[in-house]
Amino acid sequence: MAIQAEPPKFHQLLRFLDNSGLLHRVYSQNIDGLEAKVGFDIFSTKGSQKCILLHGSITNIQCEKCLGLYMLENYLPLLQVGHPIDCPACLDKSRQPAAASKRPMKPGRLHPKILLFNQPSPTEDKLAHITLDDIKSIQSNHVLLIAGTSLQIPGVKSILNSLIKAMVQSKSTNCTIIYLDTASKIPSVLPKEILHVKMDCQEFSALTIEKIKTPVTFNYATFPAARRDFRPLWDWS
Numbered sequence: 001m002a003i004q005a006e007p008p009k010f011h012q013l014l015r016f017l018d019n020s021g022l023l024h025r026v027y028s029q030n031i032d033g034l035e036a037k038v039g040f041d042i043f044s045t046k047g048s049q050k051c052i053l054l055h056g057s058i059t060n061i062q063c064e065k066c067l068g069l070y071m072l073e074n075y076l077p078l079l080q081v082g083h084p085i086d087c088p089a090c091l092d093k094s095r096q097p098a099a100a101s102k103r104p105m106k107p108g109r110l111h112p113k114i115l116l117f118n119q120p121s122p123t124e125d126k127l128a129h130i131t132l133d134d135i136k137s138i139q140s141n142h143v144l145l146i147a148g149t150s151l152q153i154p155g156v157k158s159i160l161n162s163l164i165k166a167m168v169q170s171k172s173t174n175c176t177i178i179y180l181d182t183a184s185k186i187p188s189v190l191p192k193e194i195l196h197v198k199m200d201c202q203e204f205s206a207l208t209i210e211k212i213k214t215p216v217t218f219n220y221a222t223f224p225a226a227r228r229d230f231r232p233l234w235d236w237s
């Protein structure tokens with residue numbers, strides 16, 4: 001189903017924001033890999049990724065030994081009949097002449113590249129560095145959009161807490177934090193200062209794309225020169 005699914009409007013919003021130079025980072029709990037379908041390099045090992053899949057992606061399988069990555073769709077027929085899959089790279093290595101004189105190496109098995117409940121993240125240290133960089137780069141016009149989550153997972157709560165603390169408690173910043181959910185209350189982990197938008201995520205995304213595309217109509221000249229840096233780029237009304 002994940003292989004066949006098309007990215008919804010929210011993912012189109014992420015792509016639109018990134019294309020417009022407005023997207024700093026996406027932290028996602030999704031495992032359907034739809035972020036890749038709107039052009040995010042979800043398994044890049046270079047630098048810090050624009051889109052971080054906190055719980056991995058069901059669309060890929062990984063070798064437990066050499067950590068080689070493969071597309072799940074190529075192995076679906078074997079998995080559907082309950083056949084375990086040996087890693088092709090490990091198998092190749094074990095067949096090379098240099099390996100023939102040594103004790104035969106058991107190839108690694110391929111497993112879905114997703115994080116299970118209570119499993120520690122193999123990239124925890126890297127993630128901590130990325131979050132720290134994000135905290136350091138917070139500026140007064142930044143927006144943190146929290147969507148599609150009820151904030152039940154400890155790891156996600158911890159990342160969010162660090163970001164919110166930096167955005168709310170720092171006196172030098174005046175950031176906006178939006179919680180987007182149709183629920184009547186915000187989760188207790190969130191501070192009161194946030195803006196709760198009670199709207200369907202996809203509807204919000206379609207409206208936001210339209211708003212950003214629509215230029216503001218008021219007269220910039222009426223703004224005092226010293227305040228012009230603070231003029232909004234689009235009309236949020």
Ligand SMILES: [Zn+2]
Pocket residue numbers: 063064065066067068087088089090107108
């Ligand atoms: Zn392997």
